[in-house]
Amino acid sequence: MEVRLQNLTKIFPSRNKKNPEEVVAVNDFTFTIPDGKLIGLLGPSGCGKSTTLYMLSGLQKPTSGRIFFGDDDVTELTPENRGVGLVFQNYALYPHMTVKQNILFPLQNLKGADKLSKEEMLDRAYEAAKLVQIDELMDRKPSELSGGQQQRVAIARALVKMPRVLLLDEPLSNLDARLRLQTREEIKRIQKETKITTIFVTHDQEEAMSISDLIVVMKLGVVQQIDKPQDVYDNPKNLFVAKFLGTPPINVFDGEVKNGSLFIGEEKVMNVSNVPDKKVFVGIRPEGFIVDPKGPLTCKVQNIEVMGRDVSIVSSNAASQNPIIRSIVDADVKLDGAEEVKFSLKPHKVFIFDAETEERIYLDEVK
Ligand code: ADP
Numbered sequence: 001m002e003v004r005l006q007n008l009t010k011i012f013p014s015r016n017k018k019n020p021e022e023v024v025a026v027n028d029f030t031f032t033i034p035d036g037k038l039i040g041l042l043g044p045s046g047c048g049k050s051t052t053l054y055m056l057s058g059l060q061k062p063t064s065g066r067i068f069f070g071d072d073d074v075t076e077l078t079p080e081n082r083g084v085g086l087v088f089q090n091y092a093l094y095p096h097m098t099v100k101q102n103i104l105f106p107l108q109n110l111k112g113a114d115k116l117s118k119e120e121m122l123d124r125a126y127e128a129a130k131l132v133q134i135d136e137l138m139d140r141k142p143s144e145l146s147g148g149q150q151q152r153v154a155i156a157r158a159l160v161k162m163p164r165v166l167l168l169d170e171p172l173s174n175l176d177a178r179l180r181l182q183t184r185e186e187i188k189r190i191q192k193e194t195k196i197t198t199i200f201v202t203h204d205q206e207e208a209m210s211i212s213d214l215i216v217v218m219k220l221g222v223v224q225q226i227d228k229p230q231d232v233y234d235n236p237k238n239l240f241v242a243k244f245l246g247t248p249p250i251n252v253f254d255g256e257v258k259n260g261s262l263f264i265g266e267e268k269v270m271n272v273s274n275v276p277d278k279k280v281f282v283g284i285r286p287e288g289f290i291v292d293p294k295g296p297l298t299c300k301v302q303n304i305e306v307m308g309r310d311v312s313i314v315s316s317n318a319a320s321q322n323p324i325i326r327s328i329v330d331a332d333v334k335l336d337g338a339e340e341v342k343f344s345l346k347p348h349k350v351f352i353f354d355a356e357t358e359e360r361i362y363l364d365e366v367k
């Protein structure tokens, strides 16, 4: 099912008189989610992810804009009539019911032509339970399950009605690190098997990168970039996106363009022939540094960490916005107690942003 968001906007009125500002939780969101894909909706807390999801589900009405599932305009439809499955961070299972009863519950309220016989309901419940691999636990109560198992039950309950669209709001946040990894693989598998168009909300960039066909990055209600995960990482549109994706994070320097050359401090690090003279921010991914005695960028070595195949050099530079610069270089690099390290830079790992707008400046040299 293709899902189309058209100029979707949600404004919450101010709640108290002291602060009359309304909140624009989602601002003019337009995007067509291709059929059968898994979309990661990514951004910091408060950027409007849940509000977007609630509008898609019908739990909240948009202030303006429309939502289409295929050719159906569903903007005015109630949640029950949209055919969506919803999964939340806190599994929200009925504690007094067994797993089986929890999964059956959405089917028992179906009316009219959708009404199912008892056998049909049980078949569907077991099918959903098998898909998330909890069919052995059907007679347990939620309190007798681990967090990961409870979340599987919640996913089965969302799937049992065969939804047209699956909406997941930070579904892994309550799980410990290992279960989080395992469950996210499971969700990916289930989505591939069922081919249900899925929107997965998370504030965790690594989670979004690993699970999504496409990532939507949001900030303060406004979509910043929509691209494949690797493309968002390799080609961020602005400084916010560049900083939000990647571990270790991108290193940001104050820089300046003078006569077609990019300077960090007094050092000329790159040619940028198409950029007019101005102040810029220079983002360099950790893997963008090469230790090179003839390199143009000089940093003070603070610490060297060996991490298996790679070496992480922790250094500093007066123009760096962060107290430390983290670069990841080959393990065979020798620094032997040096106080200074010189780097040359991989041009496609260096991004330049306008210091005023923080928008990316694209370079003729790197195409
Ligand atoms: P996220 O899920 O990305 O953390 P939300 O969509 O929950 O963000 O919230 C987006 C913004 O809208 C936040 O500033 C939040 O405080 C505000 N907001 C969310 N729900 C309400 C509400 N019911 N009333 C007023 N403001 C709200």
Ligand code: MG
Binding pocket: 049, 050, 051
């Ligand atoms: Mg939220």
